[in-house]
Amino acid sequence: MWDKCLICFLILCSITLTGWIGGWTRTMKTGHEAYSHGNYDAAQIAFQEATFQKPDNPVAYYNLGTAHYRGSRFGEAIQAFREALAKHSGKTENMLNLAHIYYNLGNAQFKTGDFGRAIDAYRHSLRLHPQDADAQHNLALALRLAQQQKDLAQQQRANQNAAPQTEPNDIGEAEALQLLKRFSKNENRLRQKLLQQQRKSGPRREKDW
Numbered sequence: 001m002w003d004k005c006l007i008c009f010l011i012l013c014s015i016t017l018t019g020w021i022g023g024w025t026r027t028m029k030t031g032h033e034a035y036s037h038g039n040y041d042a043a044q045i046a047f048q049e050a051t052f053q054k055p056d057n058p059v060a061y062y063n064l065g066t067a068h069y070r071g072s073r074f075g076e077a078i079q080a081f082r083e084a085l086a087k088h089s090g091k092t093e094n095m096l097n098l099a100h101i102y103y104n105l106g107n108a109q110f111k112t113g114d115f116g117r118a119i120d121a122y123r124h125s126l127r128l129h130p131q132d133a134d135a136q137h138n139l140a141l142a143l144r145l146a147q148q149q150k151d152l153a154q155q156q157r158a159n160q161n162a163a164p165q166t167e168p169n170d171i172g173e174a175e176a177l178q179l180l181k182r183f184s185k186n187e188n189r190l191r192q193k194l195l196q197q198q199r200k201s202g203p204r205r206e207k208d209w
Contacts, residue, residue: 025053028060035067043067051083058087062101065108074111081105099128100207103135107203110138115146118203138203 031046047064054060065080084101088094106121122139126132 025050027053028063031063031067035063035070040067040071044071044073056087058084058089058097058101061087062104065104069104069108069111074108077108078105078112081108095128099125099132099135102128103132103138103207106135106138106142110142110203113149115142115149118142119146134203134207141203 027046027050031043031050034040034042034046044064044067047060047067050057050060051064061080061084065077065084068074068077068080081101081104085098085105088098088101090098102121102125106118106125109115109118109121119139119142122135122142125135126139129135
């Protein structure tokens, strides 16, 4: 069993790649060794070189995505995983690998706050591997945060459009507006804090090829 990490991503240090058995290049081995020692910049360079050596091999792009992700380069990770999807053969026996690509693509999109695309990626993964409890968990988390993000945006728009109500012998218009803004700011700050806390918890664990 893999560990249940709070933050999701690929445990390449203990990976056994399908492509490795078929005579994987020394470049891939170099990248794997760098990754296992936490040197993600060196791993990224090696895996990038591997994509040049075998431009049609999805494993090279997949590993490149893992190195970018571990280096907190989530945009580059998303691009690499999309390349892995484009290079994937789509053969029936490789459907689990394809599910893992979608899963980890969703994780990278989650980290950028793009919950909508993360939801789509997790759903693709679950269509290919419906029993994946981690994908189910991450999908539920992304759906919840997407709704909270939507609710927060609606509340902010409502606050901007709200006009202060004043009555005779009550506080002045300027003071009422100031109090309304202060209340709205505090409320939105609390909502944003809760959203950030849940987002930082991240999706559940990572998957290898």
